Amino acid sequence: MDVAIIGAGVVGCAMARRFALEGARVCVLEAAPDILSGASKANSAILHTGFDAPPGSLELSCMQDAYDEYMEIREAMNLPVLETGAMVAAWTEDEEARLPDLLAQAQGNGVTDTRIISRDEALAREPALAGHVRGALLVPREHVIDPWSAPLAYATQAKALGAEFRFNAPLTGARRDGDTWQLETGAGSLMAKTVVNCAGLYGDKVEEILTGTPSFEIRPRKGQFVVFDKAASQHLRTILLPVPNERTKGVVLTRTAFGNLLVGPTAEEQEARDRPDVTTPELEMLISKAVELVPALQDMPVTAVYAGLRPASERKEYRVHADADLGYYCAGGIRSTGLTAALGIARHVFALWSESHSLAWSKPNDSMAPSMPNLAEHLPRDYQIPGHDGIVCHCEMVTAREIRAAFDSQLPPGDFGGLRRRTRCAMGRCQGFNCLGRIASLAEGKLRTPILPEDAS
Known part of the structure; x- marks a missing residue:
């Protein structure tokens, strides 16, 4: 692999997309059964302008670069605003x-x-x-944006461009051999020229495995x-x-x-x-x-x-740094503005990488931008289109067709939380009390982590 990305939160998904768009062979290693299972699963879903960011900060430039890019790609990817x-x-x-x-x-x-x-x-x-x-x-x-469809779109685009995603794959060991990393994970070993740490809440722990001494503390x-x-x-x-x-x-x-x-x-x-x-x-x-x-x-x-x-750290600013000789790049300490800034952080890290590397990859001719299913209430929903095979979750008006489509997608959900984030099933007033049985039936045998009765609570 050219690039191994540790962590499949919003920053990791955006990072995978950026390097894949530049032609790299990418593998994303995620400790959980699905993307967005850590800090990225819970936020206020605001697309920020950076009006109150620290002047001249990396956070500000990443937010504003990302805001512009999001607005450029949202129509092609069907991302709501x-x-x-x-x-x-x-x-x-x-x-x-x-x-x-x-x-x-x-x-x-x-x-x-x-x-x-x-x-x-x-x-x-x-x-x-x-x-x-x-x-x-x-x-x-x-x-306001959909906080889950956007990073799912980034990951889906990366996957379509050839990126590999390995789940239940926490980083357990690492060794630098010449110009190549030998990574050990819960899902086997991997060799990669470059490692990008996007591990969020475990960013300092991952850096300790890779370098011996973390430069920041989560x-x-x-x-x-x-x-x-x-x-x-x-x-x-x-x-x-x-x-x-x-x-x-x-x-x-x-x-x-x-x-x-x-x-x-x-x-x-x-x-x-x-x-x-x-x-x-x-x-x-x-x-x-x-x-x-x-x-x-x-x-x-x-x-x-x-x-x-x-994933706050002992300092307020983003903890983004690079060691080109080691082939190590870190996007750590990304706090509440990560959803907005992710695309800009990915651009910044790729620019850091480019300072020390001549681009030997061939950019893909087709960006493979996916069109995401809409979950936003102010836009047309799937239940309004005939042939949806019934509404499964009446609180959020989620159809059987939407649930099946999630499992048939480039990046199907790995656990119940991932299915909820892709469809909004069981996220309404009853919190799954009335619909969990039907959802479990549709999901049977398709999740890396099966649905359990307590998931309805």
């Missing part, structure tokens, strides 16, 4: 006084369509906001979320952002591409890298915060709660 815009709302005198500085930062970052709006304009745009809002920074090009940061019923989305059209602080972007209130309203995340430090548990006090805090900002959400039913872990 729910055009919402965002408001950074000020609720106190101190927050209002900080808006001009935030505007100056946004303008300096090249997001020149931002502007400060008055209380009256904010309420005219969002009548359901609490009356004590004092004004806001309007960011027109912050939007400090998992848990974010909990509450998903309100679809009826809640009528009360908010615009992403509602808080005035950020040094530690976190804060709690966001936003519509989802799937018709719900989402509030979160929290920002909780923890040691465990595989236990994003939800906790009642924090979930109650999120609901209370949402009701404080949009009082109409009082008594609105909650469809689901979930938590994710962000």
Whole structure:
């Protein structure tokens, strides 16, 4: 292999796509049964402009490069964008006084369509906001996307271009022999000229295996979320952002591409890298915060709660570095902006690789861009097209045809979570209580990890 990529989260999927588009023979090694099984499975699904990113940072350039590329490829790949815009709302005198500085930062970052709006304009745009809002920074090009179809599209394109994906393949050992890596994994050995570390929550552990001494430390940061019923989305059209602080972007209130309203995340430090548990006090805090900002959400039913872990490190910036002599490249410490920035991070790492290598590969004549099935609520869905063989999940209107298509795709799901992310089955009000039996029947013998009864809980 030319390139081995460790980790099949959103960054790893984008990395596989970029190197495959450049003509490399790529293999992606993933410890879990499916892509997006770590940090990438839980986020707020916002396509960021970089308006509040650190000026001059790698994060900013990667986000903005990726934003532009996403907008270039989304039509060909059928990737939805729910055009919402965002408001950074000020609720106190101190927050209002900080808006001009935030505007100056946004303008300096090249997001020149931002502007400060008055209380009256904010309420005219969002009548359901609490009356004590004092004004806001309007960011027109912050939007909502499908957080799973995009990285699945990147991985599918890489696979169509010849990339190999190995699942249940955690990296267990590595040795550099001349100009080649000998990698040992849970799914056998592999030889590759270059290794790219996109291991997310285990990025420092992978770097230790590869180099002996990690240059950064992952400090998992848990974010909990509450998903309100679809009826809640009528009360908010615009992403509602808080005035950020040094530690976190804060709690966001936003519509989802799937018709719900989402509030979160929290920002909780923890040691465990595989236990994003939800906790009642924090979930109650999120609901209370949402009701404080949009009082109409009082008594609105909650469809689901979930938590994710962000691969924060001991420093705030991305931990991207290269050792060309060793054939090692690292995209570590990619926190909450990874979904947006992934395409830009992949371009940046390929540029680092290109600085020390003459391109000996032949670029493919056909980019093999896939057209993804649509799951977004604001666009036509499969259940509206005849011949779908019945609706399996009535909460999310998922058809039998969609489930079968997921299994027939270039990258079929490896576990129940992967099937849910590809179709949204069992993600609605009943959380699989009414549909799990039919789903299990359709999935029988097709998953690397079978569906278990507790998956419905």
